[in-house]
Amino acid sequence: AQSVTQLGSHVSVSEGALVLLRCNYSSSVPPYLFWYVQYPNQGLQLLLKYTTGATLVKGINGFEAEFKKSETSFHLTKPSAHMSDAAEYFCAVSDPFSTGGFKTIFGAGTRLFVKA
Amino acid sequence: EAGVTQFPSHSVIEKGQTVTLRCDPISGHDNLYWYRRVMGKEIKFLLHFVKESKQDESGMPNNRFLAERTGGTYSTLKVQPAELEDSGVYFCASSQGLGTGELFFGEGSRLTVL
Numbered sequence: 001a002q003s004v005t006q007l008g009s010h011v012s013v014s015e016g017a018l019v020l021l022r023c024n025y026s027s028s029v030p031p032y033l034f035w036y037v038q039y040p041n042q043g044l045q046l047l048l049k050y051t052t053g054a055t056l057v058k059g060i061n062g063f064e065a066e067f068k069k070s071e072t073s074f075h076l077t078k079p080s081a082h083m084s085d086a087a088e089y090f091c092a093v094s095d096p097f098s099t100g101g102f103k104t105i106f107g108a109g110t111r112l113f114v115k116a
Numbered sequence: 117e118a119g120v121t122q123f124p125s126h127s128v129i130e131k132g133q134t135v136t137l138r139c140d141p142i143s144g145h146d147n148l149y150w151y152r153r154v155m156g157k158e159i160k161f162l163l164h165f166v167k168e169s170k171q172d173e174s175g176m177p178n179n180r181f182l183a184e185r186t187g188g189t190y191s192t193l194k195v196q197p198a199e200l201e202d203s204g205v206y207f208c209a210s211s212q213g214l215g216t217g218e219l220f221f222g223e224g225s226r227l228t229v230l
Contacts, residue, residue, distance in 0.1 A: 004158070032217050036221075043119075049217070051217075105161065106151070106160075
């Protein structure tokens with residue numbers, strides 16, 4: 001069975017500082033990996049995804065994540081935080097070999113606070 | 117293009133009552149998913165429709181929950197009778213084909229059972 005663990009339910013950074021949100025996954029097959037973001041009073045939206053190929057993937061708003069198979073990790077980073085990055089971030093995994101569509105498994109989320 | 121819409125945005129009911137949540141997916145999206153998030157915890161999969169057929173309902177908590185997707189368009193999720201532990205935010209998501217697995221989410225329906 002697949003699972004996702006996000007380390008830290010809350011992360012606080014200063015504006016301009018590095019953002020690092022940690023995600024470890026468990027999967028018996030090569031997974032597809034995702035980061036979603038939820039801004040207040042909105043639905044989740046896709047930040048970036050890893051399917052195959054290059055292990056460093058770039059997403060919207062300057063975020064990127066690196067798939068490390070040996071560490072079963074998919075940490076999300078951004079070099080310089082902006083106030084508008086304050087939101088809740090969800091790491092997710094799905095099995096691309098499942099039949100009949102993708103069942104995506106989500107982590108518990110990490111709320112990012114950005115201090116001025 | 118309209119996104120995924122959910123109704124109501126918030127519902128407050130008493131234990132034992134019935135609530136029906138509705139989801140309208142993005143037009144043309146065959147896959148429709150229901151998820152639930154209980155306060156502060158992970159977003160848990162409930163079930164997956166492909167068109168009007170239930171592909172996977174392994175996440176449905178018990179038989180008090182009934183999901184339908186008539187005609188392969190909108191979907192409803194009915195909870196009857198509601199219990200206190202059913203409180204949470206119910207998310208609907210849709211996706212096109214088998215693609216890359218990207219889900220498009222609605223804003224969620226917050227259910228409070230008193």
